[in-house]
Amino acid sequence: MKSLTRPEQISFNVNGEPRDVVIYPGETLLYTLRGDALGLTGAKPGCENGDCGACTVLVNEIPVKSCMVLTPEVEDQAITTVEGLQNAPIQQAFLDHNAFQCGYCTSGFLMVGHALSQDVDNGSPERTVEWLRSNICRCTGYQEIYDAVSSVAHPNG
Amino acid sequence: MMPNPLHYYRPDTITEARDLFEQLQRANQRPTYYGGGTEILTRSRLNDGDFDAVIDLKGIPELHVHEQDGSRLRFGSVLRLTELADRDLWPFLTATVDRIADHTTRGQITLGGNLFSTLPYKEALLPFLVSDSADLTVATPDGVKQRRLADVFDEELRLDPGDFLISVTVDGQEAKALAFKSFKMTRQDWIDYPLVTIGTARREDGSIRAAFSGWSSFPFTSSRVNKILSNTQKPPEERAREAVAAMPFHAVDDIHGSSEYRQFVTQYTLARMLKELEAQS
Ligand SMILES: Cc1cc2nc3c(=O)[nH]c(=O)nc-3n(C[C@H](O)[C@H](O)[C@H](O)COP(=O)(O)OP(=O)(O)OC[C@H]3O[C@@H](n4cnc5c(N)ncnc54)[C@H](O)[C@@H]3O)c2cc1C
Ligand code: FES
């Protein structure tokens, strides 16, 4: 049985690299990622309530809201943050479609778009709409975001 | 952004989890079972939780079961709502859970967490409430026990303190034979808590059952309402009107909508569902 009752070191893989971090047992993944040890501030704290999606990262390639996950839950798993996207097609797609304004929501949308782009065989406009409903853009650039994500999630229409 | 003041445990077996709950209580801790954590972490952040230790159930293999087990469909309690929808073992359940929260959050919410949510909605319960054969497999101090859902449901699923849900089953034949409709009505946004969510099913004998979430502070089905809905001598609109008038509880008045608006939405939604269900047959 795994038990954490005080700050302790755990290991996981972040953006392709094994990392060991000392965490509090009740720490959220968002907190751990943004903390001094990792310094990955791409995942943004928005609502911290599961509503906005600004904190979205991938755990084993699946989008999760990192404010709604305890770090001990993802021990030994593979985390991808926006810093881990290196020349991913979704990044160019956001540039090509001017899919950001203030940018606060962008990393969350990029992670959802990236996950969709990794499964083009199941891609469809309906699926893109459904997945993108998980995130909020206060600048309301939804059409540009949809166009950018669609171009990599279901490129053939 | 401070860490939640919680201790974290992830047992590997049912017995370990059940024993741990009692051990922690004896040590004056306040444990709670942890599925997807979406509700527990929200409550913890708002200082609204009577717990200081979480027992994460996702390390226990029996809680991940997702299969046709002989004649029954078995759904492990830590299955995520997206897993239920992707596998689509029971389309009625899929249609209902696919309207809870948003896609990313559904990848985190577990079936057990929704069924035992402390919020009023528990929408995943609706298909089980309209079926006759739903059973719970429960971890108790005396080992694993089966309980009929109907026997433990009284406004909510009532287990003894410290017991937890391993899985839910329904008879595969019954599940297959139910023609169904599942509609979630929200105030404005697609993603929101329900004004009312209705699961309706038409059984092989032509009778109709409905279960409701959002109407009152707990989900329910009502034999009186079901009888009215099943009277096909009357047109759907009339049955829907009579059903709303015969509801066993008052419609709640809250930020999602007034009581009157809920009644209005429920009535026209029910009428539409009846028409679609009956056209289907
Ligand atoms: C963005 C967002 C949108 C939401 N939208 C909806 C919605 O549309 N409809 C809706 O119904 N809810 C909604 N919710 C609320 C919510 O998350 C649910 O309450 C959810 O079902 C909780 O599931 P969980 O697996 O995360 O549970 P947890 O937070 O892990 O647990 C919830 C409760 O269930 C208990 N529990 C968990 N597993 C078991 C088990 N196996 N046996 C016994 N008890 C158990 C826990 O002790 C706890 O009391 C939403 C939440 C968020 C964050
Ligand atoms: S910060 Fe996590 S969903 Fe808003």
Ligand code: FES
């Ligand atoms: S670009 Fe400003 S919140 Fe989306």
